[in-house]
Amino acid sequence: MVFISPPWDQFVMLIGELTLLAIIGLLAFGFFLAFIALYSMRRGKFYFPRLLSSGFTMLEGLMKAIVGLFGLDDEELVRFFIRVHNSMNAKGFESIPVSQRAVFFPQCLRSSKCPAHLTPEGLHCQHCGQCEMGKTLPLLRDMGYRTFIVPGSSFISRMVKKYRPAGIIGAGCIIEVRDGLEMCDRIGLCGMGVVTLRDGCVETLLDWHELFDVAGLGLDPALLPKDLDVSAQ
Template identity: 30%
Template sequence: MSVLEIIGLFSILLITILILMLLISIVVGVYLIRRNKLIFPKIFIYIADNFYSILLKLFLLIGTEETFYNVGTEFYNKYYEEQFKKSKNKVLILPHCLRDAKCPAKLTPNGVECVFCGRCCIGEIIKTAKENGYKVFIVPGSTFLKRILRDVKPDGVFGVACSRDLFYGMNYLSRKGIPAQGQALIKDGCINTMVDVNELLQRLRDSNVDNKNNKTKE
């Protein structure tokens, strides 16, 4: 066996070991996230922010693409939870597909302006969000996010979207250094979509530090 062949075999062995180690790390990481535990969070946030495409390819060896996005969202939620609660200028971004198919609201430069007709859940969500200090935007596409960041300059963003768009949105915000929280739709498809409204409303209330302090005093 020549020296080149030995080097080639060694390289293949080393790459195989690295891939196995990464897969084991992914499995352990998913387990810990589901157990609400984060180990070496700063290292993992750097990897998630900058090498998510590689992580996705490796994850597909053991799971599905949607599961990857959901796990990634869980990680971002847990990592930024406390920082997000301290934000003073929060925005809530809702997808326009949550609207009823016969929604009378019109699209404006600031997104869709809800008229509170009661046909869908958006009116109730907006009411709770504003009571807890959020500015709310109903957007027709992800490009609106950049406009909101430019014009409103939020220091915390809560997004609702399909699992894929939610992950990439939170990834973008994380790379910008903006604490984010997210909740995935329970039914997507770009029209008449659905979100767990009760869970969302509770999370909006829980993210309000003043509410939390009041409960502690009580």
């Protein structure tokens, strides 16, 4: 027969009650954040962006489940948080000289017949005209940006270690951008994300006007391309 002393009994009860309280507290906080997120989306305005951003990092799974109850899918929620993140970083990004900024593009933006060579600095565009990067990379370089076409997952960390930019723009699919922004936060970089319009492994699409809107933040308008002669993708 196992003897359970009253103090031990009370201790187990206390742990149970504290656990229950923690679960209720987390759920309440999750619902509160989901409510602010949904309200912000509806009003087209960001309320409590810092709270939303850190809450999303901590409770992403729970928030996805809660907003799912209101008919919003995971992707929409992550897109919203990328916009919140960008709006929080915009002021900081504006203050970074363009010489300390870099732009990273995913290789999936290329044509499937892309003749770019792989180099230690990423894929080297041949400006063959089969995708918009042939036109836009030189425009960004003229503005003063370092530009990279990313060939693999560890590439961005290597280039960040090598060139030590203070601010970066990362284009990519929704998951790549979310992970990239989290990485920027961890290492103290000011990150801005631009999500591709279509996911996939080849010939994905980007809103170049959105990219150049972000790239132009805080820069002298004289540095911006006069006429961005690219299709919406």
